[in-house]
Amino acid sequence: MNKSLYSKLILIILVLILALSAVMGAFLMRGVHSFYINEFYEQMQVVFSSPELADDLRAAAAGEDAPARMAEILKIHAGQLGIDSGRRNYFILNGSTGACLTGSDAERSTSLAMTPNILTAISGSEGYRVDASADYMDVALPVRGATGPTYIVYILDSKDTVTDLSSELFGIILVSLGVAAVISVLLGVLLARALVTPITNLTRAAERVASGDFSDKPESHSQDEIGVLSRTFNEMAGQLEANLDELRRSEQMRREFVANVSHELRTPITSIRSYAETLYDDPELPPDMAHDFLRVIVNESDRMTKIVQDLLTLSKFDAGRTNFDIETFRFEQSVRDVYSATLIEAQHHKHEFSLEFCGPIPRIRGDRARIEQVLINMVSNAIKYTPDGGRIRMTAGADGDAVWCTVRDNGIGIPAADLEHVFDRFYRVDKARSRESGGTGLGLSIAREIVLRHGGDITIQSRQGRGTTITLRLPAGGPEHA
Ligand code: ADP
Secondary structure (H helix, E strand, O other): OOOHHHHHHHHHHHHHHHHHHHHHHHHHHHHHHHHHHHHHHHHHHHHHHHHHHHHHHHHHHHOHEEEEHHHHHHHHHHHHHHOOOEEEEEEEEEEEOOEEEEOOOOOHHHHOOOOHHHHHHOOOOOOEEEEEEOOEEEEEEEOOOOOOOOEEEEEEOOOOHHHHHHHHHHHHHHHHHHHHHHHHHHHHHHHHHHHHHHHHHHHHHHHHOOOOOOOOOOOOOOOOOOHHHHHHHHHHHHHHHHHHHHHHHHHHHHHHHHHHHHHHHHHHHHHHHHHHHHHHHHHOHHHHHHHHHHHHHHHHHHHHHEEEEEEEEHHHHOOOOOOOOOEEEEHHHHHHHHHHHHHHHHHHOEEEEEEEEEEOOOOEEEEEEHHHHHHHHHHHHHHHHHOOOEEEEEEEEEEEEEEEEEEEOOOOOOOOHHOOOOOOOOOOOOOHHHOOOOOOOOOHHHHHHHHHHOOOOOEEEEEOOOOOEEEEEEEEOOOHHO
16 A cells, blocks of 8 residues: 555656646747747848838849849848848849849758748738748848839748757756656655655554554654544544453453352352252251251252342342332431341340431431441441451431441451452452351442442441441432432
8 A cells, every 4th residue: 555655646746747847848949939930020020111221122123233232231231130141041032033133142042932921022012921830931022113123022031040949948848857757756755755654654553453452552743634643543542442451351350250150159059959969868867967957958048049139139230220219218217227127136246236326317318228238238247247246336427418327347357458349249358257147249249339329439448357447428319419
């Protein structure tokens, strides 16, 4: 593509300059030619319209030895007439036959042709006719004295001067055509390079982008169309790169998610199967043991159901198919209800569990059940991840147009490196501990989806071994005012 664009540009410039030079040359040559012819006829008319010269010629024509005397007079005016005996000559012709009687060039006088102007002069009129195509120029003027025969004063120019000039001009034009050709090729190369190089760079960059390499972007600071194109291309490549990264990330997340789901579901299925098999194979199993086994099977089934339900909830969020049951309710009451609902469990683990309100809390709009689900998740995590006999404080309040609730524990805490992942699906710092307490690793991801869809946020602060504080914040206006 580059080669063809290169040669096309050079060819176009070459043809253009050559054509231009040729047209100019032709006009120049024509101009010189017609200038010379006009000059000749004007000169003749000026000289021969002089009454003295006409009188002199007429007087000579009437006298003795008329042709020689007339020739003498013309010789006197040779300078004005431009007679140079080589290329321009004068002749005295017989007025009725046109035969040459004498002239400035004896050699030529024997071979004079009968031109239209001589014929005009024979007929008695002045022959000034211009014939641009002829290879000569001539003027024939009849001169009649008071007495005696008529003569013709004949000036003949061989046009050699203009021919010489033309051929010299032609030579100059040819040379300038050659120079123009060289200049146009050089110009073409420069222009083509200036135009083609950025396009070539852009093509290479496009090829690299097509092969997935975004590392090198074509630089362009110029304000012309190619500069704009380069910058637009870079923007597009940047956008594409970002999209591709996003795509890769979500593909990676999808793979991890599928692997996690399979793993999470396989674990309870494996235990259910092995306990069921034992029960099936050994009908003689002591009833106590059989009862324990059946309890494990029921627990694991519940666990599976919970995982599947949580996954269903998340997939509904992902697909945007979740219907919120929005109402205006007392947030403070929800916090109280969650506190009461979890108090038994906290006491069961011998935790010191307190509830405190900081000032009045406005009613809020939202899906009450889901918001309470988030609060329950926050508290039950605090209970699960705090060694028995710990301290859990639930605090709620209002902050301008928003309400908040914090659950603080002095439990095991979360290592700094894990903190940013706790809202990821299936992410658990300590899998065994989470499983033991019936966790699925989906609780906080669901909580975050619910909170974000209410226009709020949920944040977690923690220090390993010291405890965790998780804070929920919701706009009082609900999702519509988010
Ligand atoms: P899980 O069902 O495992 O509790 P969550 O999504 O609710 O899943 O929580 C994700 C992980 O975050 C937990 O597995 C746990 O490691 C960590 N985590 C959450 N809350 C706390 C807390 N209060 N103290 C310590 N770790 C916590």
